[in-house]
Amino acid sequence: MIKRFSLISVSIALGCIATIAPVLTSIYVADEDVERRDQNELRDFAAKALMRSELVTYQAFAALAELDRFPGASCSPENLAQAARVIFNYGYIQDAGTYSDGQYLCSPLLGDVRTKHLALPPPDWRSADGYSVWFMRKSPLSDVREDIQVGRNGHYVFIDPKSYVDLIDPARRPIAAINTATGTLFALSSGANKDEMLNAWKLGGKLNTQGWYYAVAKSATRPLAVVVKAPRSSLVGDWPKLLAMWLSIGVALGAGFGWLAYKRVSHQLSFTATLEWAIARKKIQVVYQPIVRLADNRCVGVEALVRWQLNGRYVSPEIFVAVAEQNHLIQPLTDLVLARTIAELSPLFRADPTFYASINLSSEDLRSDRFLNLLTNALKGTGIASSQIRIEATERRFMNADETRGVIEAFRTAGHPVYIDDFGTGYSSLSYLQTFQVDVLKIDKSFVDTMAKDSASSIVAPHIIAMAHELGLEVVAEGVESAPQVEYLRERGVQYVQGWYFAKAMPVIELMAWLLAREKPQEAARLTTL
Template structure:
């Protein structure tokens, strides 16, 4: 009897072990996998924190460069007004001013303080390229807040140190930013333990802790590094609940769905920050699509088109331009396109005084003269004629016609011809045209495609052409792809064309080669992209 009970007990024990062992093994594997995922996620978060620190620092350096290019006597009313524009144009710059002789001289916030002899402390760091950096410095504007101050050649900017750690993070993980060459603590997120983060930095993130994971991120271009940490989450601490989770398929599926949704939302939230970083670090490219005179096939100009490749993948301009407009990034994006266009095509434009490039300008820059002022300043001293930089606008300007009419007139008065892009897509606004003074209408590709077809929209292109002739403006047809379209457009008096029949968008080097050689020899040439 006892032997039989022992056999039964052993069988029950083996059965239980056989049932529980796979679950326990799965829990152990899940524990190891969860820890690895936490560490990978934390390292990814450290990379994003480095990108934010780089973005803030690049804005400080770019603001200094703008200030150094500002003409006029230091601390004059005109100079202080220019400094105020710098503060407005750069999101993370809190103050911008002049210094000399170890003293503050003036800024839009301080005013002219030369008579007050406000002493500046010795900088904490001097870079090889002449920048002075003050870490967590108390400015005369506040007795409590500690800013990071950057200066060079008598100009300085103040940056709120919290800008370096102000990331969208639902988990509110602690962040610390360090100077990687001096080991100084630059910024600390709210609630973070400075002693703990300094210790983690000194140990290169190799901290033995049952409660926290640590990760280090380093900038490849600036002497910046970040320390981040996140709490460890033990699966084995709640093994009874985990058993229930393994036995419940619904909970697993629900958890997987929630995880995927969270990852998707996180990616969407991070996209504007990535775009902001790409603009600040000039990772956005500009390509150029030729504009051809239809009568003789001569290339008379190009349109500047913005392109962005992220992690080896082309991002559609329709996507990232819309994100830029929604997140206050469209003006710096337009400024970057202008800078790259002039840098890459200045020699070509000077050698061909009749050649031009058109740049797309957003509705936001039609509310003020900001972009016209930027454009005028950028062309100064380049020997590029104003008529060689042309402005392209969309029909959306008609939605706020009274506000934009004066700005458009200011562009034309400054010598910049004005184009209306994609004309015809807002067909109901045709009547507004007679109240605007413009130079060229661009007929949208969708209407050029219907030329000589029976489609209902095929009547739009002839109507636009007749109206443009009556108004005395020139016409540019977009999306020309067939010789028959060219014959029709020439017959109707359309002066210019743009499309793949002539050339796709290309980079500046390919454009210069394309302009200098017979086009039939250049067909295999690498294009900017195929979109």
């Protein structure tokens, strides 16, 4: 009897362990996954904060360049009027004026102060390209505010340090901006500790604190870095209490959660297998979203996008494309898109040699010439020009610069224009515009949505457009949904747009009908003028 009781006890104990252990293991794994996701999200936020800081710095340099270009004697009415226009046109500039020999001369706000001998101390730092910077400089207009003063060639501008860290962030994560040449923290958001953020920068974000994550993003072009932090989130919490809780719940609840965990894992595995089956049997649909030239409202090309219908319902591309990337299915999926695009759009390509389609590439195909070789062979004998198949890649896929640069150059050498998709949302900030030779920037929908609005990100799109123009790159604005957006983009010299204002992504048959409907009125108008 005792032996039987012992066997039953051991069996119950083993049953408890067998059911509870997988649950606890799942919680631990989930906690690790939450930590990884939180850190990745914080790094994304740091990259966006860096872009904001670079844009503020870029605006200061652009304002000084505009002051330099204006001829005329210092402190003349014309000179002061030009400085006033600079203050009005550049949103981050608080004041602009002239200085010489260690004293302020004049500005629209100060007036002509040459006789007052307002002293200007030596700068805190001078850059190699001739810029002088004063950190935390009090303007002669105020004994309270401390601004950043940037000067060059006898001209200066004042910038509010808050401009560097004033991002719209519902989580209100602390931000600090640092000059890496001097180690000076010159901008700090509310709720942040100066010594703590400096220490986090010095340690590359690897600050050992129990309650916070840190991330550091560094500019590739300027001695500038930002530090951000966010609270740690944890599923695990206090292990002893959690273990006691699960032991008290018992076998039944543990088995129930174990069964649910098993069903979920089984579903994920079956989803991946189903996706692999769909790709192999060409069950993935390719649709095409028109790209319209603003100069004449003509559709000049399309972007090829994927759609998948499973059990009568469409699966979000964000879900199954991510699954494809995680399970080494993205290359077969991209190959399928290429084959469908060439087969379905060949009549359009041959009828109009300027018409093109752009295809999104994964990071795997940006590290080798596999897809370029496949594309070259696929175009042989078709009569389709290389320029009619264009390559798109998001910023995140450019992370390994050394491997990616050669592949990008190979595509362009073969005649395939290269686009940076969703520019401004990834890790690249402004540095990739100089690191890579590309042809087109695509402005992400999130920036298009905020254009002409009073928000922190509304300044991003105009500056991306201005930089693209300076670098000789064409611009495509994504997600255009209204006539005011179209007019705003046209006024700023954006060449191309795509979005629901013109057309949604559609199968090839609907695309042909849509193109025909657009061409008929144009052809009729042409005939009436003959």
